[in-house]
Structure formats: structure tokens, C-alpha cells
Amino acid sequence: MATSSFSSNEIEQLQKGCYYEWMSLQAKHIVDLKEALTSQRSNKNDRKLREVVDKIVNDFQKYTERRSELSHRACSSYFAPSWNSSLENGLLWMGGCRPSSFIRIIYAMCGSQTETQLIQYLLKIDENVHESHGDGSMSALTSTQLGQINELHMKVIKKEDDVSKKAANLQEDVADMPISVTAYATDSVEAGVVVEDALDKYEECLSLLMAEADELRFKTLRKIVEVMTPVQAAEFLLADKRLHVSLHEWGRVREERGLGCGCGCARARG
Amino acid sequence: MATSSFSSNEIEQLQKGCYYEWMSLQAKHIVDLKEALTSQRSNKNDRKLREVVDKIVNDFQKYTERRSELSHRACSSYFAPSWNSSLENGLLWMGGCRPSSFIRIIYAMCGSQTETQLIQYLLKIDENVHESHGDGSMSALTSTQLGQINELHMKVIKKEDDVSKKAANLQEDVADMPISVTAYATDSVEAGVVVEDALDKYEECLSLLMAEADELRFKTLRKIVEVMTPVQAAEFLLADKRLHVSLHEWGRVREERGLGCGCGCARARG
Numbered sequence: 326m327a328t329s330s331f332s333s334n335e336i337e338q339l340q341k342g343c344y345y346e347w348m349s350l351q352a353k354h355i356v357d358l359k360e361a362l363t364s365q366r367s368n369k370n371d372r373k374l375r376e377v378v379d380k381i382v383n384d385f386q387k388y389t390e391r392r393s394e395l396s397h398r399a400c401s402s403y404f405a406p407s408w409n410s411s412l413e414n415g416l417l418w419m420g421g422c423r424p425s426s427f428i429r430i431i432y433a434m435c436g437s438q439t440e441t442q443l444i445q446y447l448l449k450i451d452e453n454v455h456e457s458h459g460d461g462s463m464s465a466l467t468s469t470q471l472g473q474i475n476e477l478h479m480k481v482i483k484k485e486d487d488v489s490k491k492a493a494n495l496q497e498d499v500a501d502m503p504i505s506v507t508a509y510a511t512d513s514v515e516a517g518v519v520v521e522d523a524l525d526k527y528e529e530c531l532s533l534l535m536a537e538a539d540e541l542r543f544k545t546l547r548k549i550v551e552v553m554t555p556v557q558a559a560e561f562l563l564a565d566k567r568l569h570v571s572l573h574e575w576g577r578v579r580e581e582r583g584l585g586c587g588c589g590c591a592r593a594r595g
Numbered sequence: 596m597a598t599s600s601f602s603s604n605e606i607e608q609l610q611k612g613c614y615y616e617w618m619s620l621q622a623k624h625i626v627d628l629k630e631a632l633t634s635q636r637s638n639k640n641d642r643k644l645r646e647v648v649d650k651i652v653n654d655f656q657k658y659t660e661r662r663s664e665l666s667h668r669a670c671s672s673y674f675a676p677s678w679n680s681s682l683e684n685g686l687l688w689m690g691g692c693r694p695s696s697f698i699r700i701i702y703a704m705c706g707s708q709t710e711t712q713l714i715q716y717l718l719k720i721d722e723n724v725h726e727s728h729g730d731g732s733m734s735a736l737t738s739t740q741l742g743q744i745n746e747l748h749m750k751v752i753k754k755e756d757d758v759s760k761k762a763a764n765l766q767e768d769v770a771d772m773p774i775s776v777t778a779y780a781t782d783s784v785e786a787g788v789v790v791e792d793a794l795d796k797y798e799e800c801l802s803l804l805m806a807e808a809d810e811l812r813f814k815t816l817r818k819i820v821e822v823m824t825p826v827q828a829a830e831f832l833l834a835d836k837r838l839h840v841s842l843h844e845w846g847r848v849r850e851e852r853g854l855g856c857g858c859g860c861a862r863a864r865g
Contacts (some may be wrong), residue, residue: 380780400685401684404681404687405679405681405685412794417674418766422770425767426766426767427770428770430771430775432771432774436772437776444815467680477645485763493693493755497699498699500692500696500699501703502701502706505834505841506704508837508840508841509704509837509840516848516849520845528685531685564778567779567781568776568778568779571777571786572769580603584604
């Protein structure tokens with residue numbers, strides 16, 4: 326859809342709508358993943374699980390395509406969205422999460438599940454691993470899988486650095502001609518055509534960079550689920566979705582607690 | 596001042612107040628610099644100019660100290676402040692401008708003034724360089740000065756990269772234990788003590804990182820004015836202040852135009 330006929334406020338409303346649709350879809354993804362995991366545990370059939378995992382990865386790609394359409398010439402708002410809490414905005418990298426954080430989730434789950442199993446072994450507790458820590462599929466990652474994930478981690482960090490460097494250059498360019506020279510040359514707050522054009526161009530470049538970052542996020546996600554078994558992929562996606570949804574909620578609650586009270590009793594600030 | 600007894604909302608109000616005081620002070624700096632430059636042009640005495648330059652560099656240091664006090668445990672808000680436009684927030688690096696952008700301003704002014712002088716020479720126009728482009732002091736930067744500035748640029752980019760890497764690690768840490776494992780383990784939106792503590796710790800680390808970035812901004816500024824003559828330093832600071840103030844205004848106007856119209860006629864989004 327062409328967005329060139331919309332005002333910036335209308336575009337921001339569309340961006341916000343797109344985000345909340347995505348959050349709703351993620352809530353549905355969580356339910357779907359839980360159901361598919363439960364079902365797989367009883368019938369040991371991976372087909373349904375693989376379908377859900379593939380659909381979620383495809384949904385993410387569609388979401389990034391929609392973001393890309395909506396970011397043309399109005400991309401800045403994606404770098405500190407009004408619909409996010411300060412906590413989330415502080416965690417943003419190029420308008421989203423760091424692709425490398427996907428891999429940190431795997432390591433965290435792997436460590437947590439291994440720890441749980443070790444404690445169980447030491448205590449000789451003969452019962453299933455607590456559901457909340459998954460069925461232990463992450464601790465069963467083979468050395469081949471871990472090697473592939475580690476290799477992916479290195480590649481992703483390198484690509485993140487490349488995108489970060491491009492973003493740094495873009496930010497520096499704003500301090501270059503014509504913007505800085507125009508700012509120096511006048512006391513007026515009017516930007517003028519030359520500056521407006523330069524700022525539009527900056528937003529366009531920012532939009533391309535966010536699309537590049539989104540592509541890296543998508544490809545990292547796709548590669549991870551390729552390396553994993555369907556159960557592992559589903560547990561990983563469940564952890565990723567829950568982290569995303571939880572951070573949104575926790576950030577909101579921390580802010581509301583600050584806003585609502587004002588007496589200084591807020592625990593997090595106490 | 597200890598801020599531990601304030602709620603997060605109160606701290607954000609103090610942060611906002613601190614920012615607007617700084618913007619007012621920068622408006623005063625612009626007036627002081629223009630007066631001191633005009634005075635120097637008539638009496639060729641650098642003393643007053645040097646005083647103004649030193650005071651401005653000191654004021655920046657005081658501002659960073661105040662920010663540091665106000666960022667403890669509530670640092671995220673500095674990474675996408677509510678008082679900034681989307682344009683400004685998209686340009687933020689560690690809660691402020693990139694120190695390397697100071698140097699890009701010098702290069703931009705240097706290029707612009709050289710171009711103006713060249714055109715004048717070619718047209719054999721025998722009049723002063725237009726005031727808006729300064730008195731040409733930047734185009735008179737010696738090769739020694741340019742060498743020192745170039746060396747500083749390389750060092751600053753290296754240090755920016757170091758700080759960016761620490762920030763990347765900090766962002767990735769949030770996807771690690773205990774946060775991601777807690778998010779995975781529960782459907783509840785309650786963060787709980789362990790997560791709250793981890794998020795408080797994250798904000799504290801973010802605060803230290805912003806202080807490190809602020810120190811780099813301050814030291815870069817101080818080094819630049821050391822390398823320059825008083826006139827050059829004053830012209831550089833004037834360009835920097837005007838760029839800062841202008842971007843704040845341009846960002847606000849671009850947003851208001853988008854908000855006010857809604858008919859799709861906004862030029863910048865047209």
C-alpha cells in the first residue's frame with residue numbers, strides 16, 4: 326500500500342495499529358505453541374508443531390514487510406515508538422530487538438534446563454521436569470546444533486555491527502552539510518526546502534536500514550528453527566514471544582507504578 | 596542530590612526540567628557567543644572569547660553531572676525522552692549526540708567556508724564573507740590542527756564503538772537469565788522480585804554507560820576547543836548549539852505539521 330498520501334500523524338497511527346495487531350498475533354502464537362507442544366507430548370507427532378513454527382516465522386516476515394511499507398519517510402518513530410515504555414525503547418536496536426538476543430535466549434534456556442536436570446539428578450527426583458522450564462529439549466541440544474548456533478551467533482554479531490556502523494554514519498551525516506551549515510547560518514527556526522529534503526532523505530535511509538535489520542532478525546529466526554528439532558524450535562519461539570510480551574507489560578507496569586503513586590514508595594525506585 | 600526517594604514519574608519530571616534548563620542555557624550561549632565574536636572582530640582581543648568558550652565547556656560538564664545524578668535507576672527515559680521529537684530520538688546515541696558528530700560539524704563548516712571563499716575569489720567579489728558562514732576561521736584551520744582533529748576523530752570513533760559494544764552486551768543480557776527464563780516460566784504479567792531486581796540492575800548499568808558516553812562527549816568538546824583558536828572554538832560551539840536547537844525545533848515543527856493537518860498535504864510526507 327502506498328503511504329505517500331498520508332500525513333505523518335496518520336502514518337504513526339497506522340504504525341501503532343500494525344504494532345498492536347502484531348502483539349495480538351503474538352498472544353495467539355503463544356496459545357498455538359502451547360497447544361501444539363502439549364499435543365506433541367501425547368502423540369509424539371511433529372507435523373502440527375512444524376506447521377505452527379513455520380507459520381510463526383512467516384508471520385514475522387509479513388510483519389516486517391508491513392513495517393517497511395509504513396516506515397518510508399516516517400521511520401524515526403520506529404526508533405522510539407510512543408506505544409513502547411521507556412524500558413522497551415532503551416532496549417531497542419534499529420527499531421526492534423537485537424537478532425543476537427534470540428541466541429542468548431537459547432543459551433539461557435539451555436543453561437536453565439541443564440541446571441534443573443542436574444538438581445533433579447542430584448536429588449534423585451523421579452518426576453518430569455517442571456513444565457515451566459519446558460520439557461528439557463533445550464538441554465538436549467547436540468554439540469552439532471550448539472556449534473551451528475554458535476557459528477550463527479558470531480555471524481549475527483558481525484552483521485549487527487555492520488548495520489550499527491551504517492546507522493552511525495547516517496547519524497553523523499546529519500551533522501554535515503547542508504543541515505549543520507543551514508543551522509549555523511540562521512537564527513530562524515524555519516528549516517527551509519534544502520533542510521527538509523535532507524531530513525526526508527535521512528528518514529528514507531533510516532527506513533532502508535531498519536528493513537536491513539528486520540531482514541537480519543527474520544533470517545536469524547529462520548536459521549535457528551532450521552537448526553532445531555520442531556520441539557526445540559517451538560520452545561524457543563515460546564520463550565521469545567513471552568519475553569517480548571512480558572517486557573512490554575513489565576515496562577508498562579513499572580511506568581504506571583511510578584505515575585500512579587508519586588509518594589516515593591515504588592519498589593523499583595525505592 | 597539523592598534521587599532514591601523519588602518516584603519514577605517525579606524523576607522524569609526532574610529530567611525534563613533539567614533538559615529545558617539546558618536548552619535555555621544553550622539559547623543564552625548562542626547570544627553570548629555571537630556578542631563575543633562581534634566584539635572580537637572589532638577589538639581583536641581574544642580574552643572575552645576564551646572566557647565564554649571555557650564557560651560553555653564547563654556548563655556542559657555540569658549538565659552531564661546533573662544528568663548522571665538523575666539517571667540512577669531511571670536511565671531508560673534518557674534513551675528516548677518524551678520531550679524529544681521522533682526525529683531527535685532517532686538521532687540519539689547513548690542518550691545524546693554522537694561525539695563524532697562534533698567533528699563532522701567542523702568538517703562541514705570548513706568545507707562550506709572554503710567553498711564560499713573560492714566562489715568569492717572566482718567572482719572577484721571584494722566584500723566580507725557573508726556573516727552567516729562565519730568569518731572564515733574554519734577554512735583557516737592549519738594542517739597541524741586538521742591533523743589533530745582527524746586523529747581525535749579516529750580515537751572518538753573507536754571509543755564510541757567500545758561504548759556501543761558494552762550497550763549491545765547489556766541489551767543482550769536482558770535476553771539471558773533470569774529475565775528470559777522467568778518470562779518463559781509464567782503466563783503472569785507480574786514481574787516478581789527477581790526480574791525487578793534484574794531490571795533495576797540493568798537501568799543502573801545503563802546509567803553508568805550514559806555517564807561514560809557523556810564523559811566522551813565532554814572530553815571531545817574540550818579537546819576540540821583546545822586545538823582551536825578562540826575564534827574557531829567560538830564558531831564551532833555556535834554551530835553545534837544552533838544545530839542542536841534547530842533539530843529540536845525542526846523535529847517539533849515536522850511533527851506538528853503532521854498532527855495539525857491530517858489532509859495529506861504535509862510537504863515532508865507528501
